[in-house]
Amino acid sequence: MNILTQRKYSAILFLQYVLLIFDISVNSFASFSRPRPVDLLVLYVIQDFCLIVALTIMLASFFSTYVFQVGLIQLLYTKFRMTLVLCVIYIILSIGLHSWHMTIHWPNPFDHYWTNGFHSLYFTQRAVAVLYYYFYKRSSLKIGDPKFYEKSTWMQKEGLP
Secondary structure, three states: OOOOOHHHHHHHHHHHHHHHHHHHHHHHHHHHHOOOHHHHHHHHHHHHHHHHHHHHHHHHHHHOOHHHHOOOHHHHHHHHHHHHHHHHHHHHHHHHHHHHHHHHHOOOOOOOOOOHHHHHHHHHHHHHHHHHHHHHHHHHHHOOOHHHOOOOHHHHHOOOO
C-alpha cells in the first residue's frame, strides 16, 4: 500500500469496528438506562456523535485514496454510494428516534406509551441499522484494497488515467 500503510489501515479499521460495536451495544442495551433519563440522553448523544465520527472516518478513508487524489470522485461515489446513503439515512433516523424517545419518556420513564408513529420509526431505524452495519463494514474492508491507492490495470480497464 502506497499512501495507506498497514499500520494506519489497521488502526482505522479497529476504530471503525469499535464505533460499530458501540452503536450495536447502545441499540441493544439502551433500554436498561430507561429508568434514568439523563443517562439515556447522554448515551444517545454519544451514540449520535459516534455515528458522525464514523461517517467522517469513512470519508477520510475515501479522501486518502489515489483514485480521489487524481480527481476520480465519481468512481468512488459509484462504488460506495449505498454506504454513504445508508450512513446519512441512519444518522437522520437515529437522531429522530432518540429525540422522539426522550420526548415520550423524559417525564415518565416507566410508562410504555408508544404511538404507532414511534413504533414505525423504531422499526425503520432498526431495519436500516442492519443494512448500515453490513455496508459500513464491507466498505471499510473494501477501501483498504491496494487498487484504490496506486495506479493499476484496474483503472486502465475503466478507461481512466
